Amino acid sequence: MIVFKQICALSLVLLVGGCVGQDVFLERPVSQRVELGSPARLNCTVNGTLATSPEWRLGGSALTSVAGEVEVEASYLLLPSVQWSQIGEYTCVVTVEGNSSSASATVNITGYVKPFVDATEGVRTINHEIGEEEKIECPVAGYPGPSTLYWESLDSEQDVTGDTSVETGVFVDENGKLDVSRVQEAGSELFACVGVDAAGNSARTRIRVTSVSSEQEEKEEEINLVEWYFILAYSVGGVLVVVGVGVVMFACGLHHDQCCEKVAEKRATRLRVRRSKVALGDMKV
Numbered sequence: 001m002i003v004f005k006q007i008c009a010l011s012l013v014l015l016v017g018g019c020v021g022q023d024v025f026l027e028r029p030v031s032q033r034v035e036l037g038s039p040a041r042l043n044c045t046v047n048g049t050l051a052t053s054p055e056w057r058l059g060g061s062a063l064t065s066v067a068g069e070v071e072v073e074a075s076y077l078l079l080p081s082v083q084w085s086q087i088g089e090y091t092c093v094v095t096v097e098g099n100s101s102s103a104s105a106t107v108n109i110t111g112y113v114k115p116f117v118d119a120t121e122g123v124r125t126i127n128h129e130i131g132e133e134e135k136i137e138c139p140v141a142g143y144p145g146p147s148t149l150y151w152e153s154l155d156s157e158q159d160v161t162g163d164t165s166v167e168t169g170v171f172v173d174e175n176g177k178l179d180v181s182r183v184q185e186a187g188s189e190l191f192a193c194v195g196v197d198a199a200g201n202s203a204r205t206r207i208r209v210t211s212v213s214s215e216q217e218e219k220e221e222e223i224n225l226v227e228w229y230f231i232l233a234y235s236v237g238g239v240l241v242v243v244g245v246g247v248v249m250f251a252c253g254l255h256h257d258q259c260c261e262k263v264a265e266k267r268a269t270r271l272r273v274r275r276s277k278v279a280l281g282d283m284k285v
Contacts (some may be wrong), residue, residue, distance in 0.1 A: 022094055024051045029077075029105035040079045040107045044092035051094040051101070058090055059200075084110060084144060084198030115142040115195050115203035123190070123206045128180050130213045136178040140195030140203045149176035149194040154206065155189050183211045 027120040029042035044054045046282050053074045056063045063072050072087075079086055091104040117140055128134045131142040161171055170189070173179050178191060180191055188210040196202040 006090050013178045023047075024094060024101055025103050026091075028093055028103040029090065031106040031108070033110055034082050036083070036109050037081050040082050042077045042090055042092070042107070044077070047201075054092045054094050056090060057093060058088055063090075068173045077105065082107060084109065084112075084147075085200070086174055087199045088114060091247075105180065107161030111143055113143040113198070114201045115140050115146055115197050117141075117203050117205040123208050128209055128211045130181065130183060130186065130211055133181045134179070135173065136180065136207060136209070138176060138193035138195055138265050139205055140180070140193060142195070142197055142201075142203070144197060147170060147198045150176050150194055152192040152194070153189060154192055155232060160191070168181045178207075178209075180211065191234075198222045221279050 019051075025044070026047055027043050029044050032040050032042070035041050036164055036199050044056075046054060055210070056072050056077045057122045063070060065072045065079070068080065071080070077090060077092075087106075087108050089104050089106050095099055095101075095104045115237040123156060124139070126134075126136060138146075138214040140146050149172075153160055153170070160170055160178065170178065170180050172192070178193070188208060190206060192204055192206050194202055
């Protein structure tokens, strides 16, 4: 009998649930997905001879009853009207011989989609022409949509909130869009947009905004145009040289015989002139 009690006590410590094959939980909570505003009940009953009364937690924080919002009892937790802020993982925690044991279940709302970045991964780049209106929307989506949007400047490590960034000309309008319409100096700045939904879940993305003046764009276009002119002229010149050489070679090929006859005739004429000069020299002697 004593040996059995020792084995049972050891099993309680190692398995956190009673003797071998005995579960401390008689009923575990089951995950639920309900309509917005509908009730949700999670049951959690334990073997009272083995464990303490359950404690309910959400996100690591202990829950207590709040009239109209949540009802916490030893054997169950009731959400009379589930709201976006109440979705998440609920945990029933008990204590067995000084050790804790838990069982969890998720309460979700039908159609809920966690925030995500509605764009390709990596840094998005937006080119802004100084003097033009430019409002950038945070590409964070989900259902319901983010209830909170905020922007951060990763270059200056400052939050961009409201109409406070007068010096840089960057601010966030009433719709949560990053407004760079007032920027007066050319440059580039990296921002982060963070969207947080009513359930407390969030997603973030990075956007680089490059501001350039119209004069700068025109100069760049002129430079690019000149470069294209040089490339085109060089290409055309090369083609003309090749064509010219080909024409000369072709012409020589057609008139090869005539050219040879003229060259031979010129050589013969030069030879006769030399002989005549030699003959005249001999007669003078």
